[in-house]
Amino acid sequence: MKISGVDIRPGNIIEFEGSLWRAVKIQHTQPGKGGAYMQVEMKNLYDGRKTNNRFRSSETVEKVRLDTKDYQFLFATGDMLTFMDKVNYEQIELPRDTLGEEGDFLQDGMDVVMELYEDKPVSVQLPEQVTLAITEADPVVKGQTAASSYKPAMLENGVRVMVPPFIESGERIVVSVYDREYVRRAD
Structure with missing residues (x-):
């Protein structure tokens, strides 16, 4: 069109x-x-x-209009990612760089939406938000105001994000995949 x-x-x-x-x-x-x-x-x-x-x-x-299909991420082998069609259970392999930086948030069993052009995959859309555990968080510095102070924290997938001072190591938080920002504590 x-x-x-x-x-x-x-x-x-x-x-x-x-x-x-x-x-x-x-x-x-x-x-x-x-x-x-x-x-x-x-x-x-x-x-x-x-x-x-x-x-x-x-x-x-x-x-261009792209067709979309629901897939599930199965596993990674080297630089290749394996996805399964949720309707007919066919598997497809894509290079890791197809996802770009968002690939850091890919988790086993995650449901994704694959965009196809002429039956060839061109991009993979992850959920907007994922829940991850914090492996390490810097201690709070006394005297900082709580209103706008954030501290760095490392997630279980190796991504660093800024979190509020009350978040501790071991807690699970919700992170925005595309902004790479803290959203809230996980339930």
């Missing part, structure tokens, strides 16, 4: 320069001279490259 360059929104998948790109950030600019344009930061779905491009309202781009 063709759309105008100024109609691109974050999350849209577009075909550009012979490859598939996801719009990450957009900025509509209307200079004093000349026509308005959309500044789009895009990430390549196949190799992870990022680029910025300007699209004018007179330009059209192909907006």
Whole structure:
């Protein structure tokens, strides 16, 4: 489906320069001279490259629709990740770098949504939030105000996050996968 360059929104998948790109950030600019344009930061779905491009309202781009399927993560072998289709139980292997930094939060048995283009997987969407245990947390420094003070903590998957001072080592917390930030204590 063709759309105008100024109609691109974050999350849209577009075909550009012979490859598939996801719009990450957009900025509509209307200079004093000349026509308005959309500044789009895009990430390549196949190799992870990022680029910025300007699209004018007179330009059209192909907006791509991806099919989605529910999969379950089974296990990792070296740099390959194995997923199972939750409907027909077929297994598929993908390189670890397909997930990017979000792959740090992948857990055995986790349900994911795989995006496919012409029956080939192009990206994997993890849940927005995951629950993890804290393996080590720095002690609270006396005199800090509780309002805006955070301290570093290491999660069981090796990711460092900033947590409020009342969080201790061994506690389970909910973390935002895409922001890599503390959300709340786990129930």
